[in-house]
Every structure is written in C-alpha cells, then in structure tokens.
Amino acid sequence: MEKVLDKAHFSRFLGDLVTKYKVIGPTKKGGATSTYTYTTFDYVKRVEDLEIDYKSSMLSPKRIYFPDSQPLYKYEKNGQNVKLEDLREVWDKERVLFGLRPCDITAILCLDKVFMEDSFVDHYYQDKRRKSIIIGLTCSETRQHCFCSSLGSGPDIESGYDLLMTDIGDSYFFRARTDLGKELISADYFRNATDQDRELREAKLKKVKERLSEKVDPAKIISVMADKYNDELWNEFSDNCFTCGACNMVCPTCHCFTIIDKTSPDGSEGTRVLVWDSCHFERFAQMAGNLNMRGEKSSRFKHRLYHKFYYTAKQHGSVSCVGCGRCMEFCPSHIDVRAALRRLQEG
Amino acid sequence: MNNLYMPELALVEDIKEETSNIRTLTISLKSRKPFSVLPGQFVELTIFGYGEFPVSVSAVLGPTRDRLQTTIQRIGKVTKETANLSVGSTIGIRGPFGNGFPLAEMKGKNICIVTGGVGLAAVRYLINYIIENRDHYGKLQLLHGARTPGDLIYKDFLFNNEEAQEQGIEILLTVDQPDAGWEGHVGVVTELFKRTTLDPVNTMAVVCGPSIMMKFATQCLANMGFGDDQMLVSMERRMQCGMGMCGHCMVGQKRVCLDGPIFTYGSIKDALERAF
Ligand SMILES: Cc1cc2nc3c(=O)[nH]c(=O)nc-3n(C[C@H](O)[C@H](O)[C@H](O)COP(=O)(O)OP(=O)(O)OC[C@H]3O[C@@H](n4cnc5c(N)ncnc54)[C@H](O)[C@@H]3O)c2cc1C
Ligand code: SF4
Ligand code: SF4
Ligand code: FES
Numbered sequence: 001m002e003k004v005l006d007k008a009h010f011s012r013f014l015g016d017l018v019t020k021y022k023v024i025g026p027t028k029k030g031g032a033t034s035t036y037t038y039t040t041f042d043y044v045k046r047v048e049d050l051e052i053d054y055k056s057s058m059l060s061p062k063r064i065y066f067p068d069s070q071p072l073y074k075y076e077k078n079g080q081n082v083k084l085e086d087l088r089e090v091w092d093k094e095r096v097l098f099g100l101r102p103c104d105i106t107a108i109l110c111l112d113k114v115f116m117e118d119s120f121v122d123h124y125y126q127d128k129r130r131k132s133i134i135i136g137l138t139c140s141e142t143r144q145h146c147f148c149s150s151l152g153s154g155p156d157i158e159s160g161y162d163l164l165m166t167d168i169g170d171s172y173f174f175r176a177r178t179d180l181g182k183e184l185i186s187a188d189y190f191r192n193a194t195d196q197d198r199e200l201r202e203a204k205l206k207k208v209k210e211r212l213s214e215k216v217d218p219a220k221i222i223s224v225m226a227d228k229y230n231d232e233l234w235n236e237f238s239d240n241c242f243t244c245g246a247c248n249m250v251c252p253t254c255h256c257f258t259i260i261d262k263t264s265p266d267g268s269e270g271t272r273v274l275v276w277d278s279c280h281f282e283r284f285a286q287m288a289g290n291l292n293m294r295g296e297k298s299s300r301f302k303h304r305l306y307h308k309f310y311y312t313a314k315q316h317g318s319v320s321c322v323g324c325g326r327c328m329e330f331c332p333s334h335i336d337v338r339a340a341l342r343r344l345q346e347g
Numbered sequence: 348m349n350n351l352y353m354p355e356l357a358l359v360e361d362i363k364e365e366t367s368n369i370r371t372l373t374i375s376l377k378s379r380k381p382f383s384v385l386p387g388q389f390v391e392l393t394i395f396g397y398g399e400f401p402v403s404v405s406a407v408l409g410p411t412r413d414r415l416q417t418t419i420q421r422i423g424k425v426t427k428e429t430a431n432l433s434v435g436s437t438i439g440i441r442g443p444f445g446n447g448f449p450l451a452e453m454k455g456k457n458i459c460i461v462t463g464g465v466g467l468a469a470v471r472y473l474i475n476y477i478i479e480n481r482d483h484y485g486k487l488q489l490l491h492g493a494r495t496p497g498d499l500i501y502k503d504f505l506f507n508n509e510e511a512q513e514q515g516i517e518i519l520l521t522v523d524q525p526d527a528g529w530e531g532h533v534g535v536v537t538e539l540f541k542r543t544t545l546d547p548v549n550t551m552a553v554v555c556g557p558s559i560m561m562k563f564a565t566q567c568l569a570n571m572g573f574g575d576d577q578m579l580v581s582m583e584r585r586m587q588c589g590m591g592m593c594g595h596c597m598v599g600q601k602r603v604c605l606d607g608p609i610f611t612y613g614s615i616k617d618a619l620e621r622a623f
Binding site: 072073075077080081082084086088090114115118119120122123124127226229255256257258259260261263267268270272274277279284285286287288289291293294299303306307310311312314315 | 348349350351352353354356395396397398399422423426435436437439557558583584585587588590591592593594595597598599600605619620621
C-alpha cells in the first residue's frame with residue numbers, strides 16, 4: 001500500500017503515534033562538529049523534538065536493542081546465600097522506531113541473525129524486536145563515505161520495516177510493508193498515492209543513487225578473500241590504525257561484547273554487565289597464559305573486514321556491512337575501508 | 348523470560364587437590380536438577396564477585412546425574428579465586444555449551460587420545476563414557492604428558508594399572524622434567540607415539556592440550572597416516588557468552604563455543620586463521 005502525507009499534517013501523524021506508542025526518533029540532542037550535527041536516537045513527544053532531516057547519527061539505532069552497557073543481573077552474597085535479581089530491560093509497550101535510514105534498518109536484520117536466528121535466542125532482544133514498529137526514512141542526501149547501493153542496503157530497500165517514508169517535496173510518500181504499517185497510514189489525513197507521486201519518489205531516489213558512486217562488489221570480494229588472507233595489503237591498510245575501536249562502536253552491525261562484573265569493595269554485591277567490545281583491542285583474543293591468537297595489529301584489522309564480508313557470508317549467506325560509512329567517517333586515522341575492498345576486487 | 352546470562356546457583360560438594368594449582372570441584376545445582384551434558388561440552392562457572400570462565404565438564408556423577416565435576420587450573424584473575432572455594436561454597440553455573448564429541452561416528456572405532464597438561468580434563472568424561480560403553484569401541488589408548496610429575500592430574504586414574512587393564516585402556520605417560528622418583532618416560536608427548544603401536548585404520552585420534560602441543564601432535568598423526576577427519580581436536584579460545592554472540596571465540600568463521608569446541612582437524616584447518 002502506498003499513501004501520501006502532506007507535510008502540513010505531519011504533526012497530526014506524530015501526535016497519533018505518540019498517543020498509542022512510545023516513539024524513538026532522531027533528535028536534536030546529538031553533538032556537532034564543523035561538518036555535521038550528529039543526531040541521537042531518543043524518545044520524542046513532539047515534532048520539535050525531531051531532527052527529521054538529519055544527515056548523520058554517530059551512533060546507530062542498534063543501541064535501542066543492544067545497549068552499549070547493559071546490566072544483566074545483580075547478585076547479593078550473604079555468607080553462602082546468594083540472591084540473584086534479573087536486571088534486563090523489558091519494554092512495557094510497543095515502540096515506534098521512527099526515521100531509521102535504510103542502511104540502519106538492514107543492519108538490524110544483521111543483528112537479528114546473531115541474537116535471535118542462530119542456535120541461541122536472546123529472548124530480551126527478541127521481545128524488543130517483536131515490540132517494535134519500524135518507520136524508515138530514505139535519504140535525501142549522501143555523505144562522503146556512504147556506499148549502501150553496492151551492498152543492497154539503500155537508498156531504497158524492500159524489507160525490514162513496517163513503513164518506509166520518502167520526502168517528495170511538500171509531502172512524504174509512505175510505502176507499507178506490513179498490516180500494521182497499513183493501519184498506521186489509514187487515517188483520513190493521508191491520501192492515496194498517484195502515479196505522479198510514485199514518479200517523484202523514483203526520481204528522488206535515483207538522484208541519491210547517482211551520487212553513491214562507490215563501486216564495491218561484494219560477490220567478487222567474497223570470492224577472492226580466502227586467497228588474500230596473507231596479502232601484503234592488510235599490513236599496508238592497518239599500518240595507520242590506532243586500534244582505538246571507534247569503527248566498532250559506530251558500526252550498526254558490530255555485535256561483539258564482553259561481560260564484566262561491577263563489584264562492591266567487599267564483594268558482597270555486584271552487577272554483571274554486558275558492554276560493547278572491539279576486535280581491534282589487543283586483548284580481544286588474548287587467552288589466559290598469555291597466548292594471543294591475534295597479537296598482530298594487522299590480524300585484528302583484517303579480522304573485522306573478514307568478519308563483515310567473508311565469515312558472515314559463510315555463516316548467514318550475506319555480508320554484514322551495510323555501507324553506512326560510519327567506520328570511515330569517524331576513524332581518527334581516516335582509513336578508507338572501501339579502498340581496501342577495491343584493492344581486493346581488482347586483484 | 349529466560350535470562351540466558353543468569354547462572355543457576357550451585358553448591359561445591361567436594362574438592363580434590365590435583366596439583367599445587369589445579370583442583371577438581373564436584374558441583375550440584377541447588378535445585379538438585381540433573382545435569383544433561385555430553386562428553387566434550389563445557390559450562391561457564393561464576394565465582395560471584397570475580398567473574399565467569401569456561402571449563403570442560405570432566406564427569407557427570409550419581410544415579411540421578413545430579414553432580415558434575417570440573418578440573419580447574421588457577422591461571423588468571425577468576426580461576427585464581429577458585430583457591431578460596433570450600434565445600435559448601437555457592438557458585439554459579441551456565442550451560443552446558445558446545446557440541447561435544449561425535450559419539451555416533453566414533454562408535455566401533457579404536458580411539459587414541461593424546462593430551463597435555465590440564466587438557467586431560469576435557470577428555471576425562473569421554474574416557475569415562477567409553478569405559479562405560481566398552482563393547483562399542485575398539486582399542487582405547489591414552490597418551491598423556493605433563494610438565495613435571497607433580498603437574499599430573501587424575502593420578503589415581505593414571506597410575507592404577509590393574510584397573511586400566513580391567514577397563515581395557517592402555518595409558519602411556521611422559522613428563523618434560525622428571526623428579527627423583529620418576530621412572531617413566533621423559534620428553535614431549537609426541538615421543539610416546541614411538542612407544543606403542545598405533546594403526547590409523549579404523550582409528551580416531553583425539554587431541555587436547557596447549558596450542559603448541561596440538562600443533563605437533565596433529566602433525567605427527569598426519570605423518571603416521573591419519574586423515575584430516577580422523578583427528579578430533581578440542582579447541583580453546585577466549586570466551587564470554589558461550590552462545591555464539593559475543594564474537595570472542597572465533598577461529599575464522601568458526602565459533603568455538605557453538606561449532607566446537609570439538610572439531611575435526613580438517614574443518615578447523617580450513618579456517619583462514621591459524622588454529623594453534
Ligand atoms: C571450551 C573450553 C574448555 C576449557 N576447559 C578447561 C578445563 O577443563 N580446565 C581448565 O583449567 N581450564 C579450561 N579452560 C580454560 C579456562 O577457561 C581459562 O583458563 C580461564 O578462562 C581463565 O580465566 P581467568 O579469568 O582466570 O583468566 P584471565 O586471564 O584473568 O581472563 C579474564 C577473562 O578472559 C576470559 N578468558 C581468558 N582466558 C581464556 C581462555 N583460555 N579461554 C576462555 N576464556 C578465557 C575469561 O572469560 C575471563 O573471565 C577451557 C577453556 C575453554 C574455552
Ligand atoms: S563496516 Fe563500516 S560501512 Fe560497514 S556497516 Fe560497519 S560502520 Fe557501516
Ligand atoms: S577507527 Fe580507525 S584507527 Fe580506530 S580501530 Fe578503527 S580503523 Fe583503527
Ligand atoms: S563465546 Fe561468545 S561467541 Fe563464542
């Protein structure tokens with residue numbers, strides 16, 4: 001189903017969403033640099049809270065399901081009596097995740113494979129996923145490092161959402177993919193989309209796609225990666241890496257974590273917490289007895305890219321990079337992953 | 348909802364000092380529920396206040412299988428704290444995790460087990476299992492090495508020749524550095540291959556120990572004619588979740604906690620990253 005909403009009515013639409021659900025969207029709370037304002041996903045109540053034309057969010061919406069620091073449980077020790085208390089968050093009601101970019105929506109599908117479609121199901125993650133309604137918003141502009149079109153995760157996507165919005169000038173074009181999505185756009189302030197609206201949408205997305213010139217070919221990359229594992233290019237590309245892990249933190253598909261205990265001084269109580277980890281950190285694959293399986297910086301650098309492009313392709317049948325560009329945009333050393341990928345595919 | 352990260356509370360029922368830094372804990376759940384664990388699987392133990400670590404299940408005991416044994420070497424931050432456990436201490440346990448040994452495929456074959464150090468703990472349950480189902484397996488050999496005689500775990504089992512004969516298991520031992528009382532072989536574990544007859548035909552080899560030992564043992568076995576899929580290795584990696592989510596235990600695309608810890612040598616050799 002396709003509908004159109006005049007921008008003048010947008011606040012009514014948001015108002016209706018807010019009365020029924022809790023709504024999370026791009027807000028004005030993010031920080032700013034000379035180039036961009038970085039939006040943050042947070043709860044919104046009014047149109048004024050939203051930064052609907054946001055260009056970039058430094059941290060992707062993955063934090064909604066997979067927080068950077070997630071208390072798992074609390075323990076209290078009294079002699080040999082130990083009491084455990086579950087601290088994991090359960091949503092009271094459904095959330096609307098509003099204004100997610102196509103790349104970030106595709107990234108959620110990657111996380112689903114890890115947290116609910118493999119051997120073990122993280123029921124807390126799954127519960128949040130089932131309680132979320134996704135309203136995507138296609139991009140009007142591109143950023144320097146975007147390459148979603150090479151990976152099929154933008155500028156237009158076919159699945160992963162209830163509704164996908166496109167700004168077509170004076171109004172928003174809505175495409176529904178689920179029954180719930182259809183219901184959300186059934187109010188009388190929506191009108192049916194005409195062929196002209198569809199053409200406007202197509203033209204808009206075509207323009208965006210043309211600007212996404214980077215040609216990275218995942219099929220080709222997957223086919224050559226096995227033979228390139230010991231290639232000199234990995235030393236070259238990792239040479240300037242600070243192993244700071246920023247790329248992992250901003251990546252919408254990075255899911256590695258570590259588990260730590262926060263303990264009171266006398267050890268009688270504490271909390272076990274799940275925190276994001278980075279495969280670039282030296283101790284990531286360090287075992288007891290000082291045996292480090294990825295002691296070399298280059299082995300850690302390539303591990304991230306092999307995980308994204310080769311290992312997940314073997315495990316789940318598709319790559320787990322969505323071309324959002326964040327890892328390059330926020331790399332203090334300006335390492336361009338696309339350049340490494342192009343080197344691979346060019347042989 | 349079932350919080351996968353919350354351990355079940357368990358009780359330390361018994362402690363056996365194996366060496367100066369290795370203990371075997373006998374554990375039961377406070378709920379008294381039976382354990383359902385396969386040989387080769389592992390659990391995550393929590394020492395409240397210190398953290399969690401993965402450890403192989405070395406035995407499941409009792410008529411209702413409500414007790415489980417693990418043998419722990421004190422090597423780092425959390426394992427060191429096991430020194431402060433006593434009978435009656437409360438700990439946490441999650442699991443079991445991992446695939447376990449391919450018992451169906453091993454059935455009817457001769458089994459040659461090659462271990463080093465605390466690696467023996469990872470196959471102890473398998474050995475028990477084969478002894479309990481002795482008719483289903485051919486010849487059973489254990490080639491085990493430790494740094495010094497004092498570092499040998501499970502001494503009651505290793506030095507009980509009579510029982511070994513009854514159970515139909517050939518045990519060969521070696522140490523790197525002998526002490527005054529040591530009359531056995533001195534040298535690395537792979538030297539024991541020369542001291543026995545080992546025919547690759549209809550035999551599966553099982554290897555577990557320090558990385559370097561696994562490397563040489565698999566090489567020797569390959570030279571003796573063992574095919575890549577006739578060698579099973581029990582792998583160790585840093586682990587956090589045990590459930591295929593945290594990314595810590597990867598060897599190339601394999602996750603040791605899910606796809607392993609038991610691999611055929613062939614399947615782990617093909618991973619892009621070095622296995623040992
Ligand atoms: C499948 C499996 C079976 C094992 N079986 C046994 C056994 O039967 N007996 C035994 O003594 N040891 C065994 N180990 C090794 C044991 O898990 C480590 O010695 C232990 O995790 C060290 O923890 P630590 O906190 O004391 O060390 P630290 O070096 O202080 O480690 C800190 C954290 O890193 C992680 N970590 C460090 N080293 C390892 C490692 N080698 N493997 C996994 N995680 C690690 C732990 O989660 C730990 O919380 C096994 C490991 C694996 C993966
Ligand atoms: S690897 Fe980089 S471009 Fe790909 S999804 Fe992660 S942050 Fe985005
Ligand atoms: S952000 Fe750049 S410098 Fe930091 S770990 Fe990633 S690649 Fe290396
Ligand atoms: S231990 Fe977490 S993925 Fe294997």
